[in-house]
Amino acid sequence: MKKKKKSSLDDIRNLKGAPLNYRFIREVESDPTARNIAKFAESTFHSTTKYRLTSMAKPISRLINHKNEPK
Amino acid sequence: MRKKFKLFECCIPVKGASRSTLCDVQRGKIKFIPNLLCEILSKYDGQEKEAAIAFYGPDYEQIIHEYYDFLVENEFGFWTDHPEWFPKMDLTWESPSAITNGIIDVNKNSDHNFRKIFGDYEQVHCKHLQLRFFDAVEIEFLSNNLKYLEKSVVSSVELILKFTEETTREKLKELGKEHPRIHRILVHSSPEFSEALKISRESPVEVVYFVQVIDSSAHCGNISMEYFTIEQDTLLESLSFNSCLNKKISIDVNGDIKNCPSMTKSYGNIKNQTLKSVLELPDFRHLWNINKDQIETCKVCEFRYICTDCRAFLESDNSLAKPKKCSYNPYTMKWDD
Secondary structure, X not given: XXXXXXXXXXXXXXXXXXXXXXXXXXXXXXXXXXXXXXXXHHHHOOOOHHHHOOOOOOOOOOOOOHHHOOO | OOOEEEEOOOEEEEEOOOOEEEEEOOOOEEEEEOHHHHHXXXXXXXXXXXXXXXXXXXXXXXXXXXXXXXXXXXXXXXXXXXXXXXXXXXXXXXXXXXXXXXXXEEOOOOOOOHHHHHHHHHHOOOOEEEEEEOOOOOHHHHHHHHHHHOOOOOOEEEEEEEOOOOOOHHHHHHHHHHOOOEEEEEEEOOOOOEOOOOOOOOOOOEEEEOOOOOOOHHHOOOOOHHHOOOOHHHXXXXXXXXXXXXXXXXXXXXXXXXXXXXXXXXXXXXXXXXXXXXXOOHHHHHHHHOOHHHXXXXXXXXXXXXXXXXXXXXXXXXXXXXXXXXOEEOOOOEEOO
């Protein structure tokens, strides 16, 4: 039976007409924090971050007036 | 053959009265651009640069060259022989939940049955809840009630608590560990401001302390750049629906069911109504469909799809008036504080 070839970043980069993927790869490759986040998310997905990954992006309400808070 | 210019689909131009924004929802950033460039992007996306130059004339040629260089340098777009290979992104927004988010307000006189309330939110498949405590609350009371969410479809909970001796960072971290659905805790009436620490395994919940005293829902509805959300889901929802009230159902301090606790109109009390039955009232969903393109002033604002609206506090009696707590003027491009 033939072994399934593992896809690498280069394979994705070589795909024709995939500038969106290219843009994403550039992001992860150039930014070590992004790489760490990706690693962290992968390693902890089944533990503590399971629920927190799905929190709402936009504010549910806006009670705090940031202008009045010291920075 | 001359190459054609294609804007990345994750970069959405939004035209304002005096300037425009290019909202990059993949990178979560916005860039201010002149209205002329926004116009070119909407008219000539997928076409040769020369088509735009031919329309605007030789006076604009140099400017148009600079615009395209800027777009490529900042990775907002790319040149291609086959723009048809990159179809438009579907801009419709859908959610499988009848309700995506809700607010529960609590003060010292509230008599909420959290078991019943959380059960009601479960029935409408609510994903995100915010519990706002205007008066002091014991951590043990909070923890006992949050246990009702243990097997719930609610995936995130945000808490707003009043500062007490109990609300130490350590205790709140423990609460976060015990209830993994808690995503953020904001502590108001604090003696000093303290920013959130980075989320880690040891500290899995974001805790922020604020000096501001929050004693009622009247404090809500603030609009500022701090509240902007540059994200695909939010932007797509804002294009068609109200960015604050769509798929939201709230319970105020008295148990009254409302679109938002700051509003006066009540659709019944949680003691003798279910959230599901209120949701079926046609009147209840009316505000969900008021998007930013219908609202006075907001409709010409370059931030309109990344900003969260407010229908509770308005500048005038007109139901489509600008939010009262927004001080931004899209004509002068200034925040009038």
